[in-house]
Amino acid sequence: MPSPIAHAVSGYVLARLWPRTSSSPLSLSSVSIQSYYGVFVAIAADFDFLPQLLTGQDFHRGLTHTLIFALGFSLALAGLTYQKFKYSYQQMLLFTFGLYGSHLLLDWLTAGGQGMQLLWPLTEAYFKSPLSLFPAVHHSRGLLDLGHLVFISWELCYGLLILAGLKVWQHSRSSRFSK
Template identity: 55%
Template sequence: MPSPIAHSVSGYVLAKFLPKKLSKDDASHWWNFGNFYPVFVAIFADFDFLPQCITGERFHLGITHTLIFAIGFSLIIAWLISYFRKSSFKQLFLFTFILYSFHLLLDLFTAGSSGLQLLWPLTDRAFKSTISIFPQVYHSREVFDISDFILIAWELSYSVLILSVLWLWNNCRSSKFYE
């Protein structure tokens, strides 16, 4: 599965392609809604490690990696934010659902994964892509294992690539090329 690096950068970049008028915010702060919110949503599915740390039971790739949870999470977050920030519930729901679902999509393209039970509780079938974009994560190896460095190098390359695409997109949109 991709690490928080890839999920965070993907959420940030994807948010730059989605509608901008979700909230009135001061863009001068690093924690503004347009930067913090998409990154938070993009990595939220992996917060299932917290109960695993406390109980020792395996939770990762469980309920937080299902479409039912993505819908429920998106509904609750969209309602809370639209209530407190006076933003469009529908836009927030779609924005949140797309960001959260993109996390699930990235996890589908991981080598060595057992797959995701996307349609749980309707079925226990695990879905997995035959095409791998991200290398397998080995959790049981040493802290400074070569596989960790390969994973980090791969994800940093992926991050630089998609950030470059965003930079090119923004420069092409702002240039007179389209006029």
């Protein structure tokens, strides 16, 4: 599964690509709340490590990595955001679900493991992409294993590539509108 590096960069890029209006409370500055929101939501599925720290039980890639949880999380967070900022509930729901879904998509595109129970509780089936964008991580080797350098290097390249793509897209949009 990708580390928070890939999830955070993906959330940031998706947040910067999401259309904003001047009335949007989530676009207060060039480094906007919308970007922070994007990063937070894109990594939120991995907060399942917190109960694991307390109980010692493995929760990772469980409930928080299902579509039903993604929907529930998105409904709740969009509701809280709507209450606070009075921004369009429907827009916040779509934005939040897209960001959370990006986490599930990146995890689905990772080599190794048995996959994810995306449709739990409807089925116990595991889903795994036949194509892998990210190499497998071997958690059992420990945090400082040199084998993780390949994984981290791959994620840094992925992050730099999509950030460069964002920059090119922003530049092409600004030059198109300045004509």
